[in-house]
Amino acid sequence: MSKLKIQPIKQPDKIINYWKKEKFVVACIVIFGLLCNTTVILGPIYQGKLIDSIVKGYTLSSVIIIAVTYVGLIGTIQFLRYFKRFYIRRFANSTSATMRLMIYNNIMHKSISELNNENTGNLMTRAISDVDLCVEGMRKFTTEVFDTGVLMVSYLISMIVYDVKITILSILFIPIAMLFAKKLKSVIYKYSSAFREKSSEVAQITYDAIENSMLYRVTGMESQNREKYNKHLEDLQNKAIKANILENSMQPIYHVIAMLGIIMVIYLGGKKVINGGWSLGQFSTYIAMFTAMAVKASKAAKLFNSVQKSQVSWKRIKPYLTEYESKDDTVKINKKDTVLSVENLSFSYEEGKENIIENITFEGKKGEIIGVTGSIASGKSTLALSLLGLYPYEGSIKIDGKELKDYSEYEGSQVISYLGHKPQLFSDTIYNNIALGEKQDIKSVLKDVCFDIDLKAMSKGKDTLVGNSGIKLSGGQQARIALARALLNKNKIIILDDPFSAVDMKTEEKIIENLRSNYKESLIILVSHRLSIFSKINKIILLNSDKTVEYGTHNELMKKSNVYKTIFNLQCTEGRGNDGK
Numbered sequence: 001m002s003k004l005k006i007q008p009i010k011q012p013d014k015i016i017n018y019w020k021k022e023k024f025v026v027a028c029i030v031i032f033g034l035l036c037n038t039t040v041i042l043g044p045i046y047q048g049k050l051i052d053s054i055v056k057g058y059t060l061s062s063v064i065i066i067a068v069t070y071v072g073l074i075g076t077i078q079f080l081r082y083f084k085r086f087y088i089r090r091f092a093n094s095t096s097a098t099m100r101l102m103i104y105n106n107i108m109h110k111s112i113s114e115l116n117n118e119n120t121g122n123l124m125t126r127a128i129s130d131v132d133l134c135v136e137g138m139r140k141f142t143t144e145v146f147d148t149g150v151l152m153v154s155y156l157i158s159m160i161v162y163d164v165k166i167t168i169l170s171i172l173f174i175p176i177a178m179l180f181a182k183k184l185k186s187v188i189y190k191y192s193s194a195f196r197e198k199s200s201e202v203a204q205i206t207y208d209a210i211e212n213s214m215l216y217r218v219t220g221m222e223s224q225n226r227e228k229y230n231k232h233l234e235d236l237q238n239k240a241i242k243a244n245i246l247e248n249s250m251q252p253i254y255h256v257i258a259m260l261g262i263i264m265v266i267y268l269g270g271k272k273v274i275n276g277g278w279s280l281g282q283f284s285t286y287i288a289m290f291t292a293m294a295v296k297a298s299k300a301a302k303l304f305n306s307v308q309k310s311q312v313s314w315k316r317i318k319p320y321l322t323e324y325e326s327k328d329d330t331v332k333i334n335k336k337d338t339v340l341s342v343e344n345l346s347f348s349y350e351e352g353k354e355n356i357i358e359n360i361t362f363e364g365k366k367g368e369i370i371g372v373t374g375s376i377a378s379g380k381s382t383l384a385l386s387l388l389g390l391y392p393y394e395g396s397i398k399i400d401g402k403e404l405k406d407y408s409e410y411e412g413s414q415v416i417s418y419l420g421h422k423p424q425l426f427s428d429t430i431y432n433n434i435a436l437g438e439k440q441d442i443k444s445v446l447k448d449v450c451f452d453i454d455l456k457a458m459s460k461g462k463d464t465l466v467g468n469s470g471i472k473l474s475g476g477q478q479a480r481i482a483l484a485r486a487l488l489n490k491n492k493i494i495i496l497d498d499p500f501s502a503v504d505m506k507t508e509e510k511i512i513e514n515l516r517s518n519y520k521e522s523l524i525i526l527v528s529h530r531l532s533i534f535s536k537i538n539k540i541i542l543l544n545s546d547k548t549v550e551y552g553t554h555n556e557l558m559k560k561s562n563v564y565k566t567i568f569n570l571q572c573t574e575g576r577g578n579d580g581k
């Protein structure tokens with residue numbers, strides 16, 4: 001069997017397109033489904049023939065031929081059914097993989113502001129369990145179109161051939177079961193929606209518990225949180241019961257309604273046998289066909305309810321099924337001089353909200369280190385983030401004369417590298433955390449961030465696993481691995497947001513020295529609270545809490561800025577005493 005290829009789909013928010021995409025598989029389902037469900041009718045017919053052959057005293061050889069044909073037929077039907085089921089399963093697997101790929105693509109193309117507003121638990125529930133539930137509904141629907149739809153038609157035609165009047169009178173109850181099932185739609189929809197929403201909420205709480213388990217334990221909040229968690233779980237269970245009970249408990253009722261017609265079959269069919277219109281075998285065949293059809297009818301009614309339930313999941317994932325976009329990874333970068341020119345830059349995280357930083361203007365070029373400092377919450381990290389171009393900004397940020405907005409996202413990633421507040425390490429090796437899947441020599445960058453000594457003490461060297469979020473490393477080690485990642489490609493602009501907060505001052509000074517001598521082709525923007533190294537860098541941007549900005553070299557700011565002078569003097573006496581190892 002050929003391997004499943006997962007490919008994007010056009011108009012992914014139209015459910016029919018998932019069947020259209022799998023044309024070959026759907027054609028196989030149709031062929032095997034039709035063959036299986038039309039030949040299945042021969043089972044009861046040959047069963048009747050076998051009974052008649054025995055009752056009527058056929059020769060042994062004739063009885064054996066009928067018996068062998070009967071067994072052969074049953075085998076063939078099962079064989080066809082196997083293939084039909086195989087292709088339906090394949091359709092389901094491929095559909096869920098395609099939906100997940102489309103959701104992944106949607107997440108990768110959402111704006112950063114939209115992503116900031118996403119709730120992780122909710123997103124995970126939609127991308128995983130809602131996709132499963134939706135595809136399960138689609139699989140059941142596809143299966144039942146044949147197992148129920150085609151089969152019911154096959155039985156119906158055969159029953160009409162046997163007797164029109166008995167057939168009409170006996171199947172009168174089947175539409176009642178269907179109508180009853182249809183009526184339950186809004187109730188099932190309501191309960192299923194409530195259950196799915198609660199699932200998202202519990203997923204988010206679970207995610208939060210994993211992230212903060214240590215905090216809950218050290219602050220003694222564990223039992224209090226467990227109680228709250230239990231309450232959520234109880235609520236989830238109640239909602240799950242409500243969501244499933246109608247679908248499952250109604251099946252026997254649908255079955256009883258559909259089977260009411262058996263009274264007609266036995267009464268009218270029995271009379272027909274007495275009058276000689278039917279043989280005993282024919283009567284038995286008819287009963288077998290009617291019973292099978294009534295069972296199928298009750299399943300069809302239940303199917304309505306299953307589909308109604310999976311519609312809830314479809315509705316939840318539909319907004320994430322947007323057209324596939326591939327990132328433009330062509331790169332047109334000026335390899336020569338690097339010039340960053342920022343003019344009247346203002347920025348707010350959400351449109352219409354107050355600016356966090358305002359009217360910032362500065363220039364920088366390759367070989368320079370520009371320091372950004374200021375009071376708490378003055379917008380230092382915000383300035384660093386805005387220079388990535390992932391959020392909309394006001395004013396102008398030009399790199400080599402070209403507006404940052406006009407760089408594609410991929411180009412941006414090749415021009416600028418960024419180290420955020422958190423090290424953001426993956427649960428992988430040191431090497432993979434730095435090289436990010438590329439084959440690269442990381443020796444010199446490890447030396448630049450003074451990690452070469454740490455590495456010698458690790459028996460597995462760069463293949464050491466760092467654990468979840470780098471938990472197996474010290475804070476300073478995590479910070480330097482993340483710094484090495486940002487430095488590795490020597491991008492034209494390197495933005496480092498507080499890279500030394502977990503690093504001692506001696507190491508910080510050594511790293512700054514390395515940056516100065518080994519990154520002469522890059523412009524480095526360094527956000528820091530600690531000013532000890534600021535005397536060694538080219539320019540400084542000081543952000544004040546009232547959104548005013550002061551610019552200058554260390555010496556200039558020491559003269560003209562009281563804020564800068566005060567912080568520097570405080571740190572250079574107290575700071576050195578505290579951690580200037």
Ligand SMILES: Nc1ncnc2c1ncn2[C@@H]1O[C@H](COP(=O)(O)OP(=O)(O)OP(=O)(O)O)[C@@H](O)[C@H]1O
Pocket residue numbers: 116349356374375376377378379380381382383
């Ligand atoms: N993603 C965000 N969405 C909305 N507001 C934000 C976001 N991130 C930060 N802010 C707000 O922006 C302001 C500046 O935050 P920022 O992190 O840039 O300051 P900072 O100077 O780096 O702070 P610190 O010195 O504490 O690291 C704060 O008032 C903060 O609440």
